[in-house]
Amino acid sequence: MKHNVVKVIQHELIAQAGITPKQCIEWVRESFMMKYEAQLPAKISLRPQGDDFFNTMPCILPKRYNRYGVKVVHRIKGQTPLLGSDILLYDSSNGRLLALLNGDWITTMRTGAVAALAIKTLKAKGVTTYSFVGLGNTARATAMCLLADNADCEVKFRLLRYKDQAEAFVDRFKTVPNAHFEIVDDIKELVAGAQVIVSCVTSANDLFCDDDALFRPGVLLVPVHTRGFQNCDLFFDKIYGDDTAHLHGFKYFARFKYFNELSRVLLGTDSGRDNDDQRIISYNIGLSLHDIVFAHHIYEALGQQAPSMQQVIEDKKFWV
Known part of the structure; x- marks a missing residue:
């Protein structure tokens, strides 16, 4: 049986990829233009304490993309950065998990x-x-x-x-x-x-x-x-x-x-x-649609450079 290779696309790789602000604007425009073709349920927001929150944000892109993704974003008082997030990206045609992406740069940009x-x-x-x-x-x-x-x-x-x-x-x-x-x-x-x-x-x-x-x-x-x-x-x-x-x-x-x-x-x-x-x-409260479109383009551009989940786990630096 062929094992699924899940890529880990970390913040540093994304931040150093040279994605321009102009490109980011084009990606969010692309996202808005496909909104009524995508499956975009309302996000789930849970509050562990005070103003802290965890938001879970799923989205299926139109069929031509074959992408499903879910983003979890959190705001926890006293943490740096204050806002943090992670994204899981799947191939929606077969259910394979493709990548785990750090969502901090994506969320901000x-x-x-x-x-x-x-x-x-x-x-x-x-x-x-x-x-x-x-x-x-x-x-x-x-x-x-x-x-x-x-x-x-x-x-x-x-x-x-x-x-x-x-x-x-x-x-x-x-x-x-x-x-x-x-x-x-x-x-x-x-x-x-x-x-x-x-x-x-x-x-x-x-x-x-x-x-x-x-x-x-x-x-x-x-x-x-x-x-x-x-x-x-x-x-x-x-x-x-x-x-x-x-x-x-x-x-x-x-x-x-x-x-x-x-x-x-x-x-x-x-x-x-x-x-x-x-x-x-x-x-503009924030759509997972934007995040998953960004994640899709970043995976297509950087997926080959990113380490697999297995490589990250075996890297001793992962445990420091």
Whole structure:
């Protein structure tokens, strides 16, 4: 009997593979475009304690891919990184397990790429300034994708100061010639001057800003981790999401003025932004569809280089 060779594709191999932010944007676009052909049940979320969670996210890609995958992502307070994830990739035509992939790089980059694609799709015309709340790895991935997608124009980042994160963010991108920065100390100042607001804060117990008038006409709000701006659900003109099942449990879902999925805009069956005065929210909670498309492409590109599960187990470094 021929044994199944399961590959282990670790973080270092993925991170060093030269996958560009531009490629990541193309992969998430590919994912959104196939959404209604894929089998994509709602993720299961379990909480061991407090704000900690384990999310289990399965997906079967359209038949032309012959791929099934499941991602487990967790957030455990005090751990580094705060968010961690693993992906199992199968051949859906025969049930063979193909690979175990570390999901940390995939999670970060697909999240940043989705945010950048949503911004490109839904922002008002001529917008080149992006205001950020929360400046960790997800914000940096989003900035990388925005810069890659706007390489031919000047881009300004307005950053809310928190500890030394804003200065570290500036330092990370200081060599990018078309990137410019402004650091502000007050959330109301950030919101009042914002054309696009990207929130990458993973935990917030209170609203960041409860003054509706501060949100200027035409603003696009992208709350990557959905915290701190829930009041905007009541007065923004349009709300888009990556999946209806992710949002129907939101407190104000029944009171949204307008809702549709981002895939409908990309497929051309929804108009998206109708004018430059509309205030729009894009909730992108995270689809396993994105992760499994990334895992599929990475397996195709790196599978031959990756060690087998047996080799990893026999490697003494594995046990250190």
